[in-house]
Amino acid sequence: MKKVLRIKDNREFQAIIQTRQFVSSSCFSVYYVDKKESVSRVGISAPTKLGNAVVRNKVKRQVRMMIQEISPFKEDFDSIIIVKKPYLNNSYQENYDELNSNYKKVIMKRKRKHEGVSNESI
Template identity: 30%
Template structure:
């Protein structure tokens, strides 16, 4: 995923958590809000309770790839955050992909 499509700054994360809407799934939580841009930016949050850094980074890489493949189908002008729940620890790539698609559809974030 290109760097300009990533949500990185702490201020942007905090604003999205405060002002955004959220949708839940057993594996992930989706938080989204409109931004004042033509780009949709995506961020990922994994708590330290999830596991060691290797496990946290692996799930972020998987989610980043899932979103990269779906990015051109997303509506533009949103900040999106995926918060990973502990239940996602043993989930396969295919299961994560279904969860992401389900949340994006429910949030009406597809074009």
């Protein structure tokens, strides 16, 4: 995943999380916010509860690879992925499937929200 497509700044992390738009599962919480640019960006957070720095970095590398396969980066939203402790107990494929389903839920929620806005304006 290119560095341009990553969110690194703490203020941006906090701004996205404070929107309170999220999808959650046992291993991930995906916070998202709509934006005007046509390229999506992703931030990954692995809390210290997950383990030491080696474990957290490994988890972030794995999640980056999952995102690279799942997301086309052509959506118009930014997202923050917070990894939870049960991630360590699952296989890579199980985690991949769970993250993929979370991303599909985000896209469906956004689609419903935009359809609702267009229906209200009529």
